[in-house]
Amino acid sequence: MEKLEQLYEGKAKKVFKTSEPGKYWIEYKDDATAFNGEKKAQIAGKGRLNNEISTIFLSLLKEKGVHNHFIKKISATEQIVQQVKIIPIEVVVRNIAAGSLAKRLGWEEGKELPQPIVEFYYKDDELGDPFINNDHIGILGLANETELVELREQALKINEILKEFVLNKGIILVDFKLEFGKTPAGDVILADEISPDTCRFWDSETKQKLDKDRFRRDLGNVEEAYQEILSRIGGSVNV
Numbered sequence: 001m002e003k004l005e006q007l008y009e010g011k012a013k014k015v016f017k018t019s020e021p022g023k024y025w026i027e028y029k030d031d032a033t034a035f036n037g038e039k040k041a042q043i044a045g046k047g048r049l050n051n052e053i054s055t056i057f058l059s060l061l062k063e064k065g066v067h068n069h070f071i072k073k074i075s076a077t078e079q080i081v082q083q084v085k086i087i088p089i090e091v092v093v094r095n096i097a098a099g100s101l102a103k104r105l106g107w108e109e110g111k112e113l114p115q116p117i118v119e120f121y122y123k124d125d126e127l128g129d130p131f132i133n134n135d136h137i138g139i140l141g142l143a144n145e146t147e148l149v150e151l152r153e154q155a156l157k158i159n160e161i162l163k164e165f166v167l168n169k170g171i172i173l174v175d176f177k178l179e180f181g182k183t184p185a186g187d188v189i190l191a192d193e194i195s196p197d198t199c200r201f202w203d204s205e206t207k208q209k210l211d212k213d214r215f216r217r218d219l220g221n222v223e224e225a226y227q228e229i230l231s232r233i234g235g236s237v238n239v
């Protein structure tokens with residue numbers, strides 16, 4: 001398989017065509033961004049760590065019956081994935097009040113929610129990825145009602161799998177963002193990545209933040225936090 005022309009470059013990854021139909025080549029970057037790209041930096045080793053962490057999580061989900069785009073990791077910072085067209089909806093699952101939810105509800109950060117909350121955001125950088133509901137999604141033509149039910153059900157299933165898995169490693173899954181895509185056959189599957197860039201992870205005893213909030217809030221030791229997540233979930237920090 002050969003890497004061909006670049007199709008897309010996002011905040012954290014580059015996407016390339018390959019010589020094999022239906023497969024894309026993903027390259028993880030060391031770039032770190034926050035607040036819709038307003039805050040930027042380079043964090044040494046982040047691409048390598050996120051590639052390995054995402055490989056572990058996506059492989060776990062595939063074993064548990066969650067169809068996703070991951071095929072295989074091919075280098076420290078690269079993986080091969082199934083071709084999909086990304087649905088422009090960010091699906092956020094929240095277990096504990098933190099970040100924007102804590103501000104919107106006026107709740108103290110760290111308060112456990114009575115049940116998981118699923119939220120939708122319009123994936124549009126120019127608009128700042130605004131919060132949207134089912135009616136907004138309908139008038140924008142982003143997804144139909146059947147697809148929305150599927151996104152919600154898949155998100156909640158993923159939440160249960162990941163929450164149990166990381167809790168056994170001494171980690172609380174506070175909240176996380178998912179992206180889904182449509183295959184050429186029209187199937188809706190999980191895509192993008194699952195990493196400390198897209199999840200809030202806290203140590204279950206100390207509540208220490210082990211995710212991108214360390215970058216957002218200038219807490220320092222970002223790479224060390226990502227390494228800690230990788231080590232706890234069974235990966236090698238020397239990949």
